[in-house]
Structures are given as C-alpha cells and as structure tokens.
Amino acid sequence: MEGVLTGGCLCGAVRYELKPGFRMRPYACHCTDCQRRTGSAFSLHMGIMAKDLTIEGELNEGTFVQPSGAISTIAGCAKCMSRIYAANDRRAGLASIRVGTLDDAKNMSPAAHFWVSSKQPWITIPEDIPTLETQPQSSQEWLQYVGPE
Numbered sequence: 699m700e701g702v703l704t705g706g707c708l709c710g711a712v713r714y715e716l717k718p719g720f721r722m723r724p725y726a727c728h729c730t731d732c733q734r735r736t737g738s739a740f741s742l743h744m745g746i747m748a749k750d751l752t753i754e755g756e757l758n759e760g761t762f763v764q765p766s767g768a769i770s771t772i773a774g775c776a777k778c779m780s781r782i783y784a785a786n787d788r789r790a791g792l793a794s795i796r797v798g799t800l801d802d803a804k805n806m807s808p809a810a811h812f813w814v815s816s817k818q819p820w821i822t823i824p825e826d827i828p829t830l831e832t833q834p835q836s837s838q839e840w841l842q843y844v845g846p847e
C-alpha cells in the first residue's frame with residue numbers, strides 16, 4: 699500500500715495514479731446501497747485524499763442522495779462504466795477509491811467489514827477481522843477501524 703499506486707478501468711480509457719499521502723486501510727461495505735450500486739455482494743473501498751488522485755480519461759458521474767441527506771457522487775469510465783471512486787459532499791477533500799480498479803490489489807484485504815447486518819448469508823468473514831452491524835459513527839471511530847497503519 700506504500701508508494702505510488704496505479705489503476706484504471708476495464709477498457710483502458712481511464713487511468714489513474716494515487717500519490718503517497720493519507721490513506722485509510724481498505725474495508726468492505728455490505729450495505730444494500732453498495733450491493734445495488736455494484737451489482738455485487740459488497741464493495742471494497744479505500745479512503746484517500748482526493749488531491750492525491752490524478753486521473754486521465756473521460757469520466758461520467760452518478761449521484762445518489764443518501765438517507766442522511768449527504769450527496770454521494772460516483773465517478774467512472776464514460777466508455778466502459780467501470781466505477782473508479784466515490785466522494786461525498788459531507789466529507790470535503792476525501793474520496794473513496796474502488797479497490798478492485800487498482801492494478802495490484804492482491805494485498806488489499808479488508809481491515810474491517812461494515813454493514814454486516816445486510817451481509818449476504820453465504821459470505822464468511824474471518825474471525826479476526828473487525829465487523830460492525832452498521833458503520834463507524836464518528837471520524838474517531840473511522841480511524842480506529844480503518845485508519846492508516
């Protein structure tokens with residue numbers, strides 16, 4: 699997870715570089731919004747500073763108003779629609795990269811699993827990995843679960 703990380707979309711039209719900087723550890727989110735947005739069982743996120751991310755290629759954005767009223771924006775490749783990162787208007791300066799778009803994600807196992815209350819029943823989480831029924835409720839709690847090592 700150290701150093702410059704690179705990644706991109708499925709078709710290659712979008713490429714990005716993530717400079718070293720403040721990086722949270724990856725986590726899995728099993729909320730129903732992530733399930734629907736990804737069409738999968740959970741999504742794998744890593745919190746970063748948006749300013750550390752340099753993207754080349756045309757992006758499309760989709761927005762969604764969360765129950766809290768926060769506007770979540772997700773950006774992906776305009777051609778192949780691979781989703782690259784998301785941002786939230788309540789967390790200025792931060793973004794959440796979609797870990798599966800990294801060129802090398804094999805060491806990006808989730809440091810925590812959130813929203814296990816809506817986890818699909820066929821997924822078994824290793825016993826030594828922290829879980830929450832919902833998600834961290836404060837910045838301090840976010841750092842406690844998935845803050846930088």
Ligand SMILES: [Zn+2]
Nearest residue numbers: 707709775778
């Ligand atoms: Zn693409």
Ligand SMILES: [Zn+2]
Nearest residue numbers: 727728729732
């Ligand atoms: Zn989620």
